[in-house]
Amino acid sequence: MTEKVFIVGGTGHIGERCVQQLLNNNVHVTLYTRSPAKVQAKFPQAAIVEGDYNDLTPLEKGIAGHTRLFLLIADLVNMPHIKGAISAKACATGVKQIVDLSSLAVTLPWRSTFLGNTHRLSEEAILASRSSAVATADSITTGYVALRPTMFMTNHLWIDAQTIKNEGVLRHTADPDELEGWISNNDIGDLAAIVLQEPIEKHGDAVYEMTGCVLTPAQRIAALGKVAGREIGYTKISTKEKYDFLTTKMGMPHIMAMDLLGLFKGVNTVSVGLSVLLGREPESFEQWLEHNKDVFQ
Ligand SMILES: NC(=O)c1ccc[n+]([C@@H]2O[C@H](COP(=O)([O-])OP(=O)(O)OC[C@H]3O[C@@H](n4cnc5c(N)ncnc54)[C@H](OP(=O)(O)O)[C@@H]3O)[C@@H](O)[C@H]2O)c1
Secondary structure (H helix, E strand, O other): OEEEEEEEOOOOOOHHHHHHHHHHHHOOEEEOOOHHHHHHHHHOOOOEEEEEEEOHHHHHHHOOOOOOEEEOOOOOOOHHHHHHHHHHHHHHOOOOEEEOOOOHHHHOOOOOOHHHHHHHHHHHHHHHHHHHHHHHHHOOOEEEEEEEEEOOOOOOOHHEEEEEEEOEEEEOEEEOOOOOEEEEEHHHHHHHHHHHHHOHHHHOOOOOOOOOOOOHHHHHHHHHHHHOOOOEEEOOHHHHHHHHHHHEEEOOHHHHHHHHHOOOOOOOOOOOOHHHHHOOOOOOOHHHHHHHHHHHH
């Protein structure tokens, strides 16, 4: 492959997996990061552009010559503006495919959630910037692939790990036998890497929903208990208790905490076709826990 892939968000849970898969296949990769030392230590073969969302000048210069872009933005409030601006620069410099980390929350009723709305506005900003680029440059349309994952398994690392480890309990608002959808960061990173290496025409403007497995809290504590080497209990808590935990204990902003009280309630079917895209079954919660068991022991 002679193409060059520019990666925004390549040092996080999803991006790292995507970058590693591309490097394993000898794809030329450039990471946009605030922490070049972190990238050099982890991916010595990768090219680096140092920069931040606040000033996209280094990105504008660095993205020239790249044919594809992986776009993951962590700033949820300013996401639509940042994604629109980066996508405009990418289209203007001849990038032929954008693979964007969006969210399944886009499919929830219009403006019913903060997370759904910010990801939806971001998808629209990317589409709008592409239309402007085509109108002005008369260039070949850039393919835009949106990945729409459900709730990340990695949320266990930052929301639930402390209570599981210190108190031996998982606390959540769902009934013990209520099904909820989950996705592994490895599946998201792998699918991004697959799309970025396959023909651009194959995926076109695809939207890929990503729910890898559905689990009840009772099933989650059974799996957590196995890796922790002790029994983990489940306590169903009220939405007020969860809200207080997210805001007071974790410092989460109000609008995000409101969403996390039950963001994907009722969205509980595995995405048809995900195993076709991945060329394997999506990762199970047990498999994901095996990679992260140290956190829960
Ligand atoms: N959690 C969920 O259930 C869920 C569900 C659906 C979608 N999502 C999406 O997933 C995203 C999070 O993905 P993740 O877990 O892989 O993230 P993560 O592990 O927190 O990694 C964040 C990445 O963003 C980069 N970054 C952060 N601030 C930056 C800045 N100011 N300038 C430049 N780069 C910056 C970091 O790069 P450096 O530190 O190297 O600069 C890092 O590579 C969310 O933003 C959301 O869109 C989440």
